[in-house]
Amino acid sequence: MVNLKCQHCDYRWDYHGETEYYATCPRCRYKVKIPEDKVGMLRQRRLNLELKSRLSMEKKPVKLYGIAGIVNKIIEDYQYDESMLIQILLQLQKNFGWLPRDMIGEVSKQLEVPVSQVYQIATFYKIFSLSPRGKHLIRVCIGTSCQVRGVPIILDRLQSLLGIERGETTPDLKFTLEAVKCMGCSALGPVVVIDRDYYGSVKPAHLEKILSKYE
C-alpha cells in the first residue's frame, strides 16, 4: 500500500492496486502518475505477494497413497526431523515387517536426506531387513557350544522341512530362518528360538511338532 496524491484534485488516498505506473484517482478519475520512489515499494509488495502465494501452494498438504502414504504418516509423527531417521525406520520395520526398496526411496525423498544415508543405516543394524520377513522368525544358534551339541543337524533338518536356506523366507511368508551366534543359554544347546519362545536341547525329531505350533 502507498499513499498517493491526485495531481488534479489534490485528493489523498491509500493505493492498494498492483499497477506500478498509473493509478486512477477515486474522486476525479484522473490518471495519477505514481512517483518513482513509490514504484519500488509497489514492486516489492507484488513480489512479497507472489512469494507468499507460492509458499502457500507448496505447503498445501498433498494426500499420499500406497508406500508414500505409509511413510508420510510416520515421518509426520516425527515432524520431518531427519535426526529421527533410525526411529522412523524402526517404526516402518515394525509396521511393515521389512523395508522394501521403494520405502527406502520414499524416506529419502520425504525427509530430504540422501538415499545412501538411509541405506547405510538400514544395512548397518541387524534389526532392519531389506527383504520380506516371515510371520514367524526362527533363529537357530550356531554358537560354539550349540555347534558341538549338534546344531548342524538341526539346521539341516529345519532347512529341509521349510524348503529354504538360512537367511531366507518361505514363499508363503510364514517363516524366516536365521542363524545367530549364541542366544545366551549355551548350557541348553542346541537352542532354537521362534519369535519369543526358546527351545533347548532340541532334537531333529522335535522340529516338526515345534513348527506345527506356528501353523
Ligand code: FES
Ligand atoms: S552357543 Fe548356543 S546359546 Fe550360546
